Amino acid sequence: MSATAMSLRNGWRGLAFIAIPVTAIAIFLFYPAALSIIGTLVRPKDGGGYTFSLQSYVFFFTDSYSLTNLGRTLWTTVVTLILLVAVNLPIALYMRFTKGTLATVIQALALFPMFVPGIIICYALIRYMGPNGWLQSLLNLVGFHHYASPHLTPWGPVIGLIWDGMPLTLLILISGLSNISDASIEAARDVGAGRLRILVSIITPEITHSLLIVSALNFLGIFGQALMPFMLGPTNPEMMGPFMLRTFASVRDPLQASTQATITFLICSLAGVAYVRSLARRPQEDRK
Amino acid sequence: MSTLELENVSKQFGAVSALEPLALRIADGELVCLLGPSGSGKSTLLRIIGGFEMPSGGKVLIDGADVARTPPEKRPTAMVFQSHALWSHMTVEGNVGFGLKLRGMKKPDITAKVGAALNMVGLGDYGTRHPAQLSGGQRQRVAIARCLVLEPKILLMDEPFASLDQHLRDRLREEVRQIQKKLGITTVFVTHGQDEALSIADRIVVMSMGRIEQVGTPAEIYTHPETPFVAGFIGDMNMMKATVQNGAASTGGIRFEAPIADGEALIAVRPEDVTLIPSQDGEGARVRRIVNYGAVLKIEAEAADGAVWKVQTLKDVPVTEGAYYRPAVSRHIIFRDDRAVHRVDPS
Numbered sequence: 210m211s212a213t214a215m216s217l218r219n220g221w222r223g224l225a226f227i228a229i230p231v232t233a234i235a236i237f238l239f240y241p242a243a244l245s246i247i248g249t250l251v252r253p254k255d256g257g258g259y260t261f262s263l264q265s266y267v268f269f270f271t272d273s274y275s276l277t278n279l280g281r282t283l284w285t286t287v288v289t290l291i292l293l294v295a296v297n298l299p300i301a302l303y304m305r306f307t308k309g310t311l312a313t314v315i316q317a318l319a320l321f322p323m324f325v326p327g328i329i330i331c332y333a334l335i336r337y338m339g340p341n342g343w344l345q346s347l348l349n350l351v352g353f354h355h356y357a358s359p360h361l362t363p364w365g366p367v368i369g370l371i372w373d374g375m376p377l378t379l380l381i382l383i384s385g386l387s388n389i390s391d392a393s394i395e396a397a398r399d400v401g402a403g404r405l406r407i408l409v410s411i412i413t414p415e416i417t418h419s420l421l422i423v424s425a426l427n428f429l430g431i432f433g434q435a436l437m438p439f440m441l442g443p444t445n446p447e448m449m450g451p452f453m454l455r456t457f458a459s460v461r462d463p464l465q466a467s468t469q470a471t472i473t474f475l476i477c478s479l480a481g482v483a484y485v486r487s488l489a490r491r492p493q494e495d496r497k
Numbered sequence: 498m499s500t501l502e503l504e505n506v507s508k509q510f511g512a513v514s515a516l517e518p519l520a521l522r523i524a525d526g527e528l529v530c531l532l533g534p535s536g537s538g539k540s541t542l543l544r545i546i547g548g549f550e551m552p553s554g555g556k557v558l559i560d561g562a563d564v565a566r567t568p569p570e571k572r573p574t575a576m577v578f579q580s581h582a583l584w585s586h587m588t589v590e591g592n593v594g595f596g597l598k599l600r601g602m603k604k605p606d607i608t609a610k611v612g613a614a615l616n617m618v619g620l621g622d623y624g625t626r627h628p629a630q631l632s633g634g635q636r637q638r639v640a641i642a643r644c645l646v647l648e649p650k651i652l653l654m655d656e657p658f659a660s661l662d663q664h665l666r667d668r669l670r671e672e673v674r675q676i677q678k679k680l681g682i683t684t685v686f687v688t689h690g691q692d693e694a695l696s697i698a699d700r701i702v703v704m705s706m707g708r709i710e711q712v713g714t715p716a717e718i719y720t721h722p723e724t725p726f727v728a729g730f731i732g733d734m735n736m737m738k739a740t741v742q743n744g745a746a747s748t749g750g751i752r753f754e755a756p757i758a759d760g761e762a763l764i765a766v767r768p769e770d771v772t773l774i775p776s777q778d779g780e781g782a783r784v785r786r787i788v789n790y791g792a793v794l795k796i797e798a799e800a801a802d803g804a805v806w807k808v809q810t811l812k813d814v815p816v817t818e819g820a821y822y823r824p825a826v827s828r829h830i831i832f833r834d835d836r837a838v839h840r841v842d843p844s
């Protein structure tokens with residue numbers, strides 16, 4: 210049998226192998242998603258039939274409340290992302306370049322949220338940080354009476370989302386750092402680089418790939434997040450997730466909810482594209 | 498003009514003693530090989546010279562100044578690591594020029610110096626490539642250029658070619674030797690391969706279990722090993738246990754002159770110092786095996802007392818498998834208590 214026939218047969222076999230999951234995804238995800246996206250653009254006319262209309266989008270982008278919510282969601286996402294990296298990069302660096310029990314303990318602590326369901330995290334956060342929560346009581350005990358709970362402020366979701374995103378962020382950063390060899394760090398010291406210079410000129414560029422993945426995945430996770438901000442209680446303005454939920458369930462405006470979802474989807478796909486592109490670039494870089 | 502002196506340098510990792518206190522002087526422009534089996538402390542010693550490990554005790558003097566506590570970024574040394582030491586996000590030029598950039602050198606000067614260094618290692622046309630686009634040998638050339646461009650006082654190399662194939666290793670080793678001679682740069686080269694050490698070193702430092710066994714030129718190390726370890730580690734050697742009585746010892750069918758006190762001793766003979774003289778069946782040693790290495794034959798001959806002689810002869814000396822020969826030895830060394838105590842060497 211010729212090589213082409215061989216690879217063709219393997220190709221068919223490969224296709225058959227993925228046919229079921231792909232079909233399932235198409236039927237249960239793509240199709241309804243496409244339907245609701247089209248549903249926001251193609252509206253039934255009064256006298257019967259359909260017409261193309263951007264009406265719901267015009268509404269969204271002229272409604273100041275919708276725009277504020279979009280802005281709040283972007284703000285929450287970006288601030289959480291920055292804080293996630295700011296918190297986890299030092300931990301990951303510490304764990305990469307230190308050996309010992311302390312590093313193990315820190316790693317266990319940082320990965321702990323992975324095993325705690327999000328709902329419990331919300332509940333714990335409210336009980337801990339909320340008005341008359343444990344933190345306030347503790348502060349009262351030591352004579353500090355000006356505690357203002359971040360619970361219903363924009364910082365509430367930020368704190369909760371950081372909790373939630375810690376483990377994944379840390380794992381990806383650690384795996385990125387573990388690709389940097391000791392020899393390449395030592396070589397940098399050898400030619401005269403101090404600690405800061407090594408961090409800026411060697412380590413950071415070497416883990417750009419991991420930073421990209423961390424940013425893209427967290428962006429996707431945070432921007433569309435409904436559970437955490439919803440559970441933490443009503444805020445004004447609110448994030449897109451609870452906004453959609455409320456528009457759909459309480460306001461009973463499925464068209465506007467679909468429009469909000471489509472806009473969220475489009476913004477998230479940008480992050481998705483960045484993620485896929487950084488994945489695609491990887492094999493070439495890693496060819497050693 | 499750079500010399501390196503180690504005084505009483507020792508190193509412990511927790512309870513493990515990696516280096517016993519040792520002393521070594523390396524002259525200006527010399528290429529010294531640290532040679533020893535894996536775990537003998539070669540890398541530890543090299544890393545102490547480079548500043549990557551602090552010695553537990555002792556002094557590291559470069560041109561007379563003690564640098565034992567100076568971090569690597571402030572030492573006039575440069576190290577070529579075994580592998581994976583290039584920065585993959587930088588081009589070849591970026592890698593080589595990084596140290597100069599840190600020293601605040603101007604762009605045109607950097608470009609000129611980097612170009613010269615790359616030319617020296619034969620990579621003049623590869624400046625814009627990334628490490629991932631280079632072969633293993635080319636990467637080590639870049640690592641060498643990266644060191645040379647800084648004009649260090651001491652060049653350190655830790656098994657730089659160990660991950661390359663034999664042919665490439667031989668070639669790069671020769672090139673390093675040429676460059677080192679041309680620049681006259683004092684160099685410490687770690688290897689566990691005796692061929693490598695014998696072929697490029699001005700002097701070899703043989704190490705074992707954190708100790709220096711012997712320091713000497715390749716010829717001295719080969720012909721005058723001072724300990725049984727050196728005798729056995731460098732080149733092939735017949736090592737025979739024997740009992741000395743009245744100034745002589747017999748083993749493997751040979752009587753050796755041994756003008757030392759009676760008692761146990763080790764007799765060391767190079768395979769090429771053994772000749773086989775045809776004798777009658779049942780007399781002397783029987784040839785068990787002949788392996789043809791092209792220019793030479795390697796022969797194993799078993800004596801009546803069970804001792805096996807490794808013999809090396811030129812290929813046109815007639816020897817037959819299964820036949821009997823009387824072994825004769827032109828040179829030998831007698832060791833007692835781990836020191837060479839008597840040597841017979843007609844040359």
Ligand SMILES: Nc1ncnc2c1ncn2[C@@H]1O[C@H](COP(=O)(O)OP(=O)(O)O)[C@@H](O)[C@H]1O
Pocket residue numbers: 510513514515533534535536537538539540541542
């Ligand atoms: N960082 C370290 N921690 C603990 N032990 C070490 C360390 N580095 C080396 N050693 C020990 O020191 C001894 C010498 O090691 P090394 O210098 O790497 O030997 P070589 O380079 O000759 O193979 C070995 O027993 C090794 O296990």
Ligand SMILES: [Mg+2]
Pocket residue numbers: 539540541
């Ligand atoms: Mg080593």
